[in-house]
Amino acid sequence: MTSDAVRAALAHVVDPEIRRPITELDMVRAVTVDGSRATVDLRLTIIGCPAAETIERDIRAAVLTVPGIDELDLVVGVMTVPEREALVARLRGTRTTQFGPDTLTKIYAVTSGKGGVGKSTLTANLAVALAATGLKVGLIDADVFGFSIPGILGIVGEKPTKVGDLMMPPVAHGVSVISIGMFVDGSTAVxxxxxxxxxxxxxxxxxxWFGDLDVLLLDLPPGTGDVAISIGQLLPHAEVLVVTTPQPAAADVAERSGLVARQTGQTVIGVIENMTGELFGSGGGDAVAARLDVPVLARIPLSVGLREGGDTGTPVVFADPSDPAAVAILSLAATLAARTRDLAGRKLPISPR
Known part of the structure; x- marks a missing residue:
């Protein structure tokens, strides 16, 4: 009975990269109990697993809470190739993509007509803010030429962990992140x-492998080029957030990015006016929203804290939630988190008995 209690405790230990219990991932090969001493045979997914220290710490904490257990012997090994292949097959399932038309993940593509409007900083902060509401959030840095998300989130130099032919993305502030910047040197031009x-x-x-996400954000490059068209082809069911600044020149080109998204079948759900304040004029957000016939979802004021957070890798919504820009982004996150996922016309992952 005590070994069952130990296994029950281990079911609460989650692999921080795959985001599933280690018992569900078949990482616990055996559990034995001799008096007050428990022995756990753990099998990590790969040699040099970057999450090993966290998993081992969490196992010790969980097992030593079991009544009657005072000592733990943790035997650590690595999965065999067949075990790892079986795990990858189970994670991947029969799906060719995690985010097909039947996905229950809300997908938001964040776009802008021109560069320099703060789109990436806004997207990174929005992802962190959404994760803070308790949602499971993923972020794809789709700005291949001008990737900046790793720097904004403070994970420069971190790389995905390969398990078979799947990649487990690094996690920053509760957000699973992938970027081309994780595969090239920082000074390399793509x-x-x-x-x-x-x-x-x-x-x-x-x-x-992002796991079962509630929300996936994509930080698109500025403009209406190849990546925007590819996203439209690969994710026609994505919803689009158009970012602009208040100045009319930015508003004119921001409208075009929304129109291209609609041409590929995506739905533009709203406009975000960034850098709101007298310095950049006024009316840009309202103008784009009126032309696209969508609401202005948020107005993000100019903020030194928002800029500094992007430079230091500590998003302002995490470092200083009381900053005016953070307040506006957290409010936007709450609005998006409250939006229900439309199940009409989608297949549910259940079958009748």
Whole structure:
């Protein structure tokens, strides 16, 4: 009975990369109890697993809470190739993508007409804010040429963990993140044509294991080029957030990014006006919203804290939730978190008995 209690405690230990209990992942090979001493045989997914220290710490904490258990012997090994292949097959299932038309994950593509409007900083903070509401959030840095999400979230130098042919993305502030910046040196210029860009985005959607997400955000490059078209083809069911600044020049080109999204079948759900304040004029957000016939979902004021957070890798919604920009982004996150997922016309992952 005590070994069953130990296993029950281990069911609460979650692999921080795969985000599932280690017992569900068959990482616990055996549990034995001799008096007040428990022995747990743990099998990590790969040699040098970056989550090993966290998993071992959580196992010790969980097991030593079991009544009657005072000592733990933790035997740590690595899965065999067949065990790892079985795990990958179980995670992947029969799906070619985690985010097909039948997905229950809310997908938001964040776009802008031009660069320099703070889209990436806003997207990163929005992802962290959504995660703070308790949602499981993923973020794809689809700005292949101008990737900046790893720096904004403070994970420069971190790379995905490979388990078989799947990649487990790094997690920052509760958000699972993937970026081309994790595969190239920071000073490397990416100069790719359309087909390679399309393949990269496709691999992010198929070969990166995000787990069961509530929300997936995509930080698109500015403009209406290859990546925007690829996202429209790969995720026609995504909903689009258009970012602009108050100045009319930014508003004019922001409208075009929304129109391209609609041409690929995506739904534009609203406009976010960033850098609101007298310095950049006024009316840009309202103008884009009126032309696209959607609401202005948020107005993010100019904020030194927002800029500093992007430079230091500590998002302002985490570092200083009382900052005016953080307050506006947290409010936007609450609005998006409250939106229900439309199940009409979608297949549910259940079958009648």
């Amino acid at each position: 100069s790719w044509r359309g087909p390679l860009l399309h393949r990269t985005i496709q691999q992010f959607l198929t070969d990166v």
